[in-house]
Amino acid sequence: MHNRSQRFHKTVVYSIVALLLMPILATLAYSFSSRWGATILPEGFTLNWYLTLLTDPRFLAAFGRSLFICFSALLLATLLVLPMIFVVFYYFPKLDKLMNILILLPFAVPPVVSSVGLLQIYADSSVPLVGTPWILIGTYFTIALPFMYRAIANSFIAINLRDLIDAAHLLGASTSKAFLLIILPNIKKGLMASLFVSFSFLLGEFVFANILVGTRYETLQIYLYNMRQTSGHFTSALVMTYFVFIFVCTWLASYLSAGSKQ
Numbered sequence: 001m002h003n004r005s006q007r008f009h010k011t012v013v014y015s016i017v018a019l020l021l022m023p024i025l026a027t028l029a030y031s032f033s034s035r036w037g038a039t040i041l042p043e044g045f046t047l048n049w050y051l052t053l054l055t056d057p058r059f060l061a062a063f064g065r066s067l068f069i070c071f072s073a074l075l076l077a078t079l080l081v082l083p084m085i086f087v088v089f090y091y092f093p094k095l096d097k098l099m100n101i102l103i104l105l106p107f108a109v110p111p112v113v114s115s116v117g118l119l120q121i122y123a124d125s126s127v128p129l130v131g132t133p134w135i136l137i138g139t140y141f142t143i144a145l146p147f148m149y150r151a152i153a154n155s156f157i158a159i160n161l162r163d164l165i166d167a168a169h170l171l172g173a174s175t176s177k178a179f180l181l182i183i184l185p186n187i188k189k190g191l192m193a194s195l196f197v198s199f200s201f202l203l204g205e206f207v208f209a210n211i212l213v214g215t216r217y218e219t220l221q222i223y224l225y226n227m228r229q230t231s232g233h234f235t236s237a238l239v240m241t242y243f244v245f246i247f248v249c250t251w252l253a254s255y256l257s258a259g260s261k262q
Helices: 002-032 048-054 057-090 093-102 111-122 133-158 161-170 175-186 188-203 207-212 220-226 232-261
Strands: 033-035
Touching: 002 033, 002 048, 002 232, 048 057, 048 232, 057 093, 057 133, 057 161, 057 175, 057 188, 057 220, 093 133, 111 133, 111 207, 133 188, 133 207, 161 175, 175 188, 188 232, 207 220, 220 232
Parallel strands: none
Antiparallel strands: none
16 A cells, blocks of 8 residues: 555656656757757757857857846845844844845835836936946845845754854854854855855846846846747757756755755
8 A cells, every 4th residue: 555655656746747847858859959840859950059059149248247247146145144144143133023024025026116116216316327237236136135034044043053153252262253164164055055046046037137227238038038039949949058057056056055964
């Protein structure tokens, strides 16, 4: 009876996985096909779509811009959020409830509404921000804030922050030295997980990039949107390249987390 139940559960799981993989495999096959019309299988296979994509200067530039914005936003979030969470949990633990409410605000306000509000605020500003990557870095910071705060906060709870800092004080270490040499290594797993999750989410963000900068600073998602009228094989190759990159980032996050745990 147990073996029959186990086989049933495995069948259900494998069926769901196969169902989820079917669109990805179909897109992959279409990206490699030279022509796929009224036939069940492609009439031929080619690498020309990937070669065209990877040698397109416009794609490489858009990909580089997306990486620059995402890395800058995550660096800003790390420099600001990490010390803030430490201060909240060590000095003002009662503020954690308030922070849990504040970090939900980026989800409470739709991106379209936020974009329109930012355009009205900075359209006539003496500092030109609209149409530049700097406004995207600021908005991406607010997007990454909930993911980073929750993951890092859970890490602080798991390591018994106050006990570690008090022990470091007894050994003669200052609070800042204890934070750098004791706390950071212990929360590295949660920090890396939050960074990779935020990066995967930010790399696919479209609404803010489209409204605030558009083609004036073409990111990867804007490039994909602008190329939608081209060959479906080309756009499939673009989508699969994006998917593989996200998959590699996820695998690296898992690998680093496992290595940190060991």
